[in-house]
Structures are given as C-alpha cells and as structure tokens.
Amino acid sequence: AQKITQTQPGMFVQEKEAVTLDCTYDTSDPSYGLFWYKQPSSGEMIFLIYQGSYDQQNATEGRYSLNFQKARKSANLVISASQLGDSAMYFCAMREGRGGSNYKLTFGKGTLLTVNP
Amino acid sequence: DTGVSQDPRHKITKRGQNVTFRCDPISEHNRLYWYRQTLGQGPEFLTYFQNEAQLEKSRLLSDRFSAERPKGSFSTLEIQRTEQGDSAMYLCASSLNNEGETQYFGPGTRLLVL
Numbered sequence: 001a002q003k004i005t006q007t008q009p010g011m012f013v014q015e016k017e018a019v020t021l022d023c024t025y026d027t028s029d030p031s032y033g034l035f036w037y038k039q040p041s042s043g044e045m046i047f048l049i050y051q052g053s054y055d056q057q058n059a060t061e062g063r064y065s066l067n068f069q070k071a072r073k074s075a076n077l078v079i080s081a082s083q084l085g086d087s088a089m090y091f092c093a094m095r096e097g098r099g100g101s102n103y104k105l106t107f108g109k110g111t112l113l114t115v116n117p
Numbered sequence: 118d119t120g121v122s123q124d125p126r127h128k129i130t131k132r133g134q135n136v137t138f139r140c141d142p143i144s145e146h147n148r149l150y151w152y153r154q155t156l157g158q159g160p161e162f163l164t165y166f167q168n169e170a171q172l173e174k175s176r177l178l179s180d181r182f183s184a185e186r187p188k189g190s191f192s193t194l195e196i197q198r199t200e201q202g203d204s205a206m207y208l209c210a211s212s213l214n215n216e217g218e219t220q221y222f223g224p225g226t227r228l229l230v231l
Contacts, residue, residue, distance in 0.1 A: 004159075035219065043206055045160070045222035091159050095218065103148060103212070104173070105220060107159030 003027065004092050004108035012114050013082045020067070021077045021111045023092030032096045034075040035105065036066065039089040048090075051075060082115045089113075119143070121223035123209050129229045130199055137195045138226045142211030149192050150220060151184055153177065154206040166192060167214075199230045 005024045013019040025034065036048040051059045051066045059066045067076040079086055089112050093105040122141045130136050142149050147168050152160035163182070164174045168189035178184075181199075186192040196203055206227050210220040 033218070037222070042224065043227065044224040045208060045210075047219055047221060050219055093159070103165055103218070104150065104162040105152075105160070107161070109157070109159055 002108075003106045004094055006092055006108035006111050008111045009109075010112045010114070012116060013079075015084060015115055015117050016081055018078060018080045019082055019113065021079070021090050021092075021113065023075045023077065023108060025073050025075060025092075025094050027073075027094065027096050029096040032094055034066070034068070035093045035095070036064070036075075036077045037091045037093060037107075038086075039091060039110070041088070045091070049077065079113075084115050084117060087113060087115045121209055121211050121221055123207075123223040123226050125226055126224060127227045127229075129231065131231050132201060133198055135195065135197045136199060136228065137193055138207055138209075138228075140192045140194070140209030140211075140223060142191070142209070143213075143221060146211035146213050146221075147189065148212045148214060148218075148220075149186055150210045150212075151192070151194050152208040152210065154208060154225070155204075160206075160208055163194075196228075199228075201230045204228055204230045 032053045034051045038046045049061045049064045051068050058068050063080045065078045089110045091107050091110045093107045124139045149166045151163040154160040164184050166186040181197045184194045206225045208225045210222045212218050212220045
C-alpha cells in the first residue's frame with residue numbers, strides 16, 4: 001500500500017488566490033512527522049513546512065499552512081495568495097517514528113502546481 | 118550558513134563507466150542521506166549515515182553502488198559499471214538529530230547514462 005498518496009497530478013490556480021494540495025498518509029506508528037517540499041524545475045528540494053503527529057495545532061510558515069486532520073490521515077498544504085514563483089512540483093513526505101529513532105522520508109508522487117497570471 | 122552542496126550538478130556518461138558524486142552537508146548536521154529520483158516520481162531513499170557510520174542501505178542500492186562518509190563530513194556515492202536504468206537525479210540531504218529532524222536537500226546531481 002502507498003504510504004503517501006497525492007491524488008492531484010496537476011493543479012492550476014490564479015495569482016493571488018489560495019490553493020490546497022492534498023496529501024493522505026498511511027502508518028500504524030503513533031509517532032510520525034509530515035513534511036512538504038517544493039521542487040522547482042531546477043531540481044532542488046526546498047523544505048516548506050513540518051507537522052509532528054503529536055502537535056496540537058496546525059503548522060504555519062508564512063503563506064504556507066498545513067491542514068492536519070489526524071483521524072482522516074490527511075495533511076493538506078494550503079498556499080495563500082499564490083505567486084508566480086510558486087509554480088513547481090510539491091511533494092508530501094512522511095517520517096515514521098520519532099526524530100532520532102527513524103530517519104528516512106517516504107515521498108508521494110507529487111503535484112505540479114501552475115500559477116496563472 | 119551555507120546549505121547542502123553537491124558536485125557535479127550534471128553528469129553524462131557511457132554505459133559501463135564508473136561515476137562518483139560528492140555531497141557536502143550543512144556543517145553542524147550529523148546525519149546525511151542519499152535519495153534517487155526518477156522522472157515523474159518522488160525521491161526514494163537509498164542510504165543513510167550518522168556521522169561516519171552507514172546505518173542503512175535500501176534494497177534499491179545494488180552491489181554496484183557504494184557510499185562513504187569519511188570523518189563524518191562530506192559523502193561520496195559511487196556507481197560502478199553504470200547502466201541506463203541508473204539515469205536519475207541523485208539527491209543528498211542532511212539533518213540535525215533533533216525532534217523535528219527536518220532534512221535539507223542539496224541541488225542534486227542529474228545523471229544520464231547513454
């Protein structure tokens with residue numbers, strides 16, 4: 001079974017509008033971390049936001065927020081006020097186990113976001 | 118604070134040749150990871166170092182692949198007798214051993230095997 005599922009191969013959004021990128025995950029470990037990365041066409045993976053499984057509040061980082069619904073096992077990324085520079089591939093990833101006891105990330109297949117002017 | 122760097126950024130080689138990639142992690146990070154990313158996919162874990170010790174190798178890493186991290190600083194990934202199926206982006210990441218343990222990635226090395 002896929003551990004990370006991103007069901008949207010591509011998304012389009014108008015500049016200045018908000019967009020939600022979907023991510024569902026599958027784990028039986030009570031301790032895990034969820035990450036979102038951005039990958040522009042240049043190839044570098046840029047860290048955006050992190051949510052720990054025990055965090056009570058949804059993570060926010062500037063224009064990025066993570067809509068964490070633990071019971072539904074979803075960790076959607078919300079980008080507010082989209083900019084042309086947000087056009088890129090976005091990957092959701094999970095690390096199972098607490099930091100220090102586990103390490104490798106499992107990635108989804110990504111969503112290609114295109115921001116239209 | 119400089120980020121993770123990788124060298125070379127691009128490599129074109131002929132089938133059967135050996136190639137070596139280098140990764141320099143963020144200086145205070147004790148953990149280093151290698152991932153491989155093929156077209157249209159997310160990165161897949163290859164191997165992981167804590168300081169100089171290689172603690173896990175994925176089944177994706179055949180015997181033709183070897184990675185080292187002498188002295189717990191930079192790391193090298195060598196592919197011997199390259200095959201066309203080795204064509205991919207090779208990504209290096211590093212992290213600090215803490216609660217969140219965010220992995221920060223380098224720009225990657227794009228390998229094309231002809």
